Amino acid sequence: MTLDSLHFDNAWLRLPEAFYSRVEPTAWRNTRVLDVSPLGAAQLDLDPEAIEPGRLAALMAGAELLPGMTPIAQKYTGHQFGSYNPALGDGRGLLLGEAMTSRGPMDLHLKGAGQTPYSRFGDGRAVLRSSIREYLAGEALAGLGIPTTTALAVAVNDERVMRERVEPGATLLRLAPSHARFGHVEWLYQRRKVDDMQTLLWHLIHRHRPELADAEAPFEAFFADVVERTASLVAAWQAYGFVHAVMNTDNMSLLGLTLDYGPYAFMERYKPDWTPNHTDAGGRYAFDQQPGVGLWNLTVLAQSLTPVIDVERLRGMLDEYEPALQHSYAQLMRARLGLTLPVESDDTSRGDGALIAGWLKLLEQHDVDFHSAFRELGAYRGGDESRRFLAHALEIAPDNESLVAWLADYDRRLEQESRSGEARELAMNAVNPCYVLRTHLAQWVIDAAEAGDSGPLRQCRERLAAPFTRRRDDDRQWFTPPGVDAPPVCLSCSS
Numbered sequence: 001m002t003l004d005s006l007h008f009d010n011a012w013l014r015l016p017e018a019f020y021s022r023v024e025p026t027a028w029r030n031t032r033v034l035d036v037s038p039l040g041a042a043q044l045d046l047d048p049e050a051i052e053p054g055r056l057a058a059l060m061a062g063a064e065l066l067p068g069m070t071p072i073a074q075k076y077t078g079h080q081f082g083s084y085n086p087a088l089g090d091g092r093g094l095l096l097g098e099a100m101t102s103r104g105p106m107d108l109h110l111k112g113a114g115q116t117p118y119s120r121f122g123d124g125r126a127v128l129r130s131s132i133r134e135y136l137a138g139e140a141l142a143g144l145g146i147p148t149t150t151a152l153a154v155a156v157n158d159e160r161v162m163r164e165r166v167e168p169g170a171t172l173l174r175l176a177p178s179h180a181r182f183g184h185v186e187w188l189y190q191r192r193k194v195d196d197m198q199t200l201l202w203h204l205i206h207r208h209r210p211e212l213a214d215a216e217a218p219f220e221a222f223f224a225d226v227v228e229r230t231a232s233l234v235a236a237w238q239a240y241g242f243v244h245a246v247m248n249t250d251n252m253s254l255l256g257l258t259l260d261y262g263p264y265a266f267m268e269r270y271k272p273d274w275t276p277n278h279t280d281a282g283g284r285y286a287f288d289q290q291p292g293v294g295l296w297n298l299t300v301l302a303q304s305l306t307p308v309i310d311v312e313r314l315r316g317m318l319d320e321y322e323p324a325l326q327h328s329y330a331q332l333m334r335a336r337l338g339l340t341l342p343v344e345s346d347d348t349s350r351g352d353g354a355l356i357a358g359w360l361k362l363l364e365q366h367d368v369d370f371h372s373a374f375r376e377l378g379a380y381r382g383g384d385e386s387r388r389f390l391a392h393a394l395e396i397a398p399d400n401e402s403l404v405a406w407l408a409d410y411d412r413r414l415e416q417e418s419r420s421g422e423a424r425e426l427a428m429n430a431v432n433p434c435y436v437l438r439t440h441l442a443q444w445v446i447d448a449a450e451a452g453d454s455g456p457l458r459q460c461r462e463r464l465a466a467p468f469t470r471r472r473d474d475d476r477q478w479f480t481p482p483g484v485d486a487p488p489v490c491l492s493c494s495s
Contacts, residue, residue, distance in 0.1 A: 025062030026114025078250025089118025229256025
């Protein structure tokens with residue numbers, strides 16, 4: 001199947017015209033595709049080897065469209081750092097078309113496509129740095145099983161774009177079942193367009209959640225689904241140390257996807273109050289704030305839905321967020337610790353919750369790398385010798401009181417499991433990645449690409465797509481975190 005054989009059904013165009021503006025992409029000079037994602041190709045039912053390089057380059061340059069494409073910029077609003085902004089929308093990206101695939105509809109969204117009516121003071125362009133970061137982030141989260149937008153390809157062009165410095169221009173062909181955001185509903189609420197809101201909700205239900213169409217109260221069922229998916233998404237971020245860093249409501253997906261990668265990062269050392277975004281001085285979107293922000297954003301969405309859903313019903317559904325998040329998080333963390341059946345206790349000092357909290361506290365106290373610690377724990381077999389081996393790997397003194405105490409609790413918990421140590425390690429290695437999108441690795445890829453070498457981009461993408469299987473000949477650069485004395489990660493919304 002070729003790019004030109006994709007079939008498009010552009011359902012967003014059937015919504016009222018106020019939902020979008022028709023915009024032709026700006027054509028960029030000398031666009032060169034740097035990498036094509038097999039994952040993205042599969043989502044479109046394409047063979048990456050069969051994609052015509054020249055055709056893809058022309059599409060990503062904004063110079064040509066595929067048959068059936070009708071580019072639009074979507075209008076939405078949202079709360080940014082807690083304040084409502086009515087002037088939002090697709091400012092540098094265009095929804096080129098909605099392809100119908102074996103998995104359902106799939107948006108093809110060209111980021112860096114030029115100015116739109118919603119660009120405000122922006123130039124409508126994207127830079128290579130941020131495009132590579134978003135491309136790799138989609139691969140990384142998808143590899144971990146976390147719902148996310150992805151991309152078919154990333155391309156560079158001869159444009160020079162001014163950000164904090166002059167940078168190479170780029171485009172990203174992003175994929176998602178839909179780019180519908182909390183901010184779409186907020187916009188309709190603020191404009192008191194109740195009929196349009198109902199039209200949008202029915203569109204999303206029929207297009208993406210058809211199983212809800214026959215529910216007794218379909219709009220309530222849809223909001224309950226958004227609550228559950230958001231809780232599950234944020235739980236996965238917390239379990240794997242991912243910091244989105246800009247959880248504005250316009251960056252929240254109504255389908256529960258990780259959307260709009262800016263100054264994101266995976267934590268290195270476990271620091272719960274950490275954010276990589278240097279513009280977030282108050283830490284509103286820090287790692288440990290993400291669960292609460294998820295609820296805050298859902299509350300804003302609930303307020304926007306009050307014209308079509310009873311307030312008390314909305315409150316009841318919001319009350320389900322915290323239990324759903326805790327349930328999903330506990331499941332993920334049990335798996336990461338090699339545990340199967342849950343053990344709960346009314347005593348907060350006992351049970352799996354206390355064991356999980358104790359492990360994280362241990363990592364925080366001793367400045368241990370968050371990601372490699374779980375892989376090292378998989379090799380633990382109990383006893384003094386194994387404890388010394390683990391302590392050495394974690395760079396903790398083997399007789400450290402907190403380590404000895406936690407391992408004693410872990411040993412007692414493992415006695416309730418039926419698996420052998422070897423089986424537990426295999427299971428842990430299947431959920432604890434050895435390949436993580438560390439910020440210094442992403443920067444290495446970016447530096448190489450800006451120098452004309454796309455090899456590291458492909459190498460990194462391949463490893464992130466299969467993060468749990470270690471390649472035998474890989475050197476330490478893929479697994480080694482920055483040193484304790486390394487300068488702190490400092491990203492901004494221009495990322």
